Amino acid sequence: QWQLGRILNLKQDKTGAIDRRSRSAIAAYAQSVQTLQSIRSDLVAISSDIQFGFRESVEPVYRELVGLLLEPNASQENLKQARDVIESLQLAELDNFFRDACLDAKPVNIDEIDHNAAIFYSIILRDRLEVIVTLPGQPLRQITTNLPKTEIEKQIASVNRDITNLWRALKKENLQTMHDWLIGPIETELAKSNIRTLVFIPDGALRNIPMSVLYDGESYAIEKYNIAVAPSLQLIDSQANVRKNFSVLSAGVTEVRPHRPNFGSLPGVKVELENIKAQVPSLILLNESFTESNFNTEVNTSGYQIVHLATHGEFSSVAEETFLLTWDDEINLNELNSLIRADQKQKNPIELLILSACRTAVGDSRAALGLAGVAVRGGARSTIASLWYVDDLGTAELMTRFYQKLATGQVTKAEALRLAQQELLQSEQYNHPYYWSAFILLGNWL
Known part of the structure; x- marks a missing residue:
């Protein structure tokens, strides 16, 4: 089916037909995707080698179908189908990451979650970047950037180096380029629609960039919008709500541990946890x-x-290598899920999981998939975590301000994070994106 779709597409190309994206090719690819979805469980159960096979054989089917659907000025029907295929690709990637197909996905209408949120679906194709934007109660929008995948990924890597290294000159023009790729063309419509929250469902290398750093020439996105990331809108628990009378279980390790000697000490952690306790009712589990x-x-x-x-913890593109450090051991992804979800009848489910000293694995271009995995399997409705390791005193400052905002009971989780990040941005000591942009909110943003 997939090869038939590819042949039909190539045949149209060679004959120079005006409508190269033929209905026949789309139908063949769509049937392939439907078949892949029907055998989800079988695909991930075969062997670990399938992870490599997924990238070479399975993933391209989804991407090539999206490429066919998103012709210039695509119809609403094609935009909706492409959006659904992108959702299916996100779920397939997570299935492959977890080695099972038990994700509880269900269709979600953004109008039912938040009337002031816009959803941005991105997908990096061979010859371009495509973005589909969902605004409540409005037709879907399409944003196309015609650049080769290699150029797009080169730009993303450059931005990543700039914002994660204090000693590099910050090239805001690169941040503005990414802003123009993703949200620039519809900013006027965002304002007209009174959009206050931008929710990104990022693809590939875009997962490594915090969208808070997008720059419009005058201000960062975080200065105008609440920002959230979702591995898939279908995995959002829309009922989450932390506003008043919440309590915190906090835990941390400040010292170097013999089972992970490569991770340094975190003296700021004690300050961080004590500051939280000064804001909200908390129990602290520190060190031993x-x-x-x-x-x-x-x-x-x-x-x-x-x-x-x-x-300390690390997010990896391999589930078994994604872990959190305890005093005497490590907690891997499956153990974290089991620990937090052990009591399914708990009257007050965990609304928010915060991982404040973690990082994505160095040299692993798909490591942010591990962060998405924690968000999906961590047992909480929302997750806040860092894409890279941040100075622990800077982290303590951000977290103290976050809890100050959240404890008022007047703001959402996304708003509390935005206000805390803005205050660091406006400070003299922590105004570099390295400090304030590393932390992202995944999952429900309310």
Whole structure:
């Protein structure tokens, strides 16, 4: 089916037909995607080698179908189908990451979640970047940037180097280029629609960039909008709501541990956790108190709405290599899911999981997939985590301000994070994006 779609598409190209994106090619590709979805469980159960096969054989089917659907000035029907295929690709990538197909996905209408949010679906194709924008109660919008994939990824890598290294000159023109790719063409419409929150469902290398740094020539996106990331809109729990009378279970490790000697000490963690406790009711598990056993007991015997882990951890494109450090061991992704979800009947489910000293694996271009995996499997409705390791005193400053905002009961989680990041941006000591942009909110933003 896939090869038939490719042949039909190439045949149209060679004959020079005006409508090269033929209905026959689209139908063949669509049938291929439908077949892949029907055998999700079988695909991920075969062997670990399938992870490489997925990138070479499965993923291209989705991408080439989207490429066919998103012709210039695509119809609303094609835009909707392309959006659904992008959602399916996101789910397929996570299936492949977890090695199973048990993600609980269900269609979600943005109008039912937030009337003041816009959703941005991006996909990097061989010859261009495509963005589909969903505004509440309005037709879908299409933004196309005609550049080869290699050029797009080169620009993304350059931006990533700029914002993660304090000693590099910050080239705001690169941040403005990405702004123009993703949201520039519809900013007027965002203002007319009273959009206050931008939710990104990023693809590929775009997952490595915090969208808060997009720059319009005068200000960063975080100065105008709340920003959130979703691995897939179908995985959003739309009922989440932390506003008043919440409590926090916080845990952290400040010292170098023998089982992970390459991770340095985190003296700022003690300050961070004590500052949180000064803002909201909290229990602190610090150093030798933070064992997997103690954490398991506390998280499942008390009704904490927020779990805050200030400890080293790493997100990887391989699920088994995504972990959090405890005093005496490590908690991997499956263990974290089991710990937090052990009591499915808990009256107050975990609304927010915060991982304040983690990073994506160095040299792993798809490591942010591990962060998406934590957001999906971490057992909480929302997750805040860092794309790179940030100075622990700077992190303590950001987190203190975040909890100050959240404790008022007047703002959403996304607003609390935006206000905290804005304050660091406006400070003299922490105004570089390295400090304030690393932290992203995944999942429900309310």
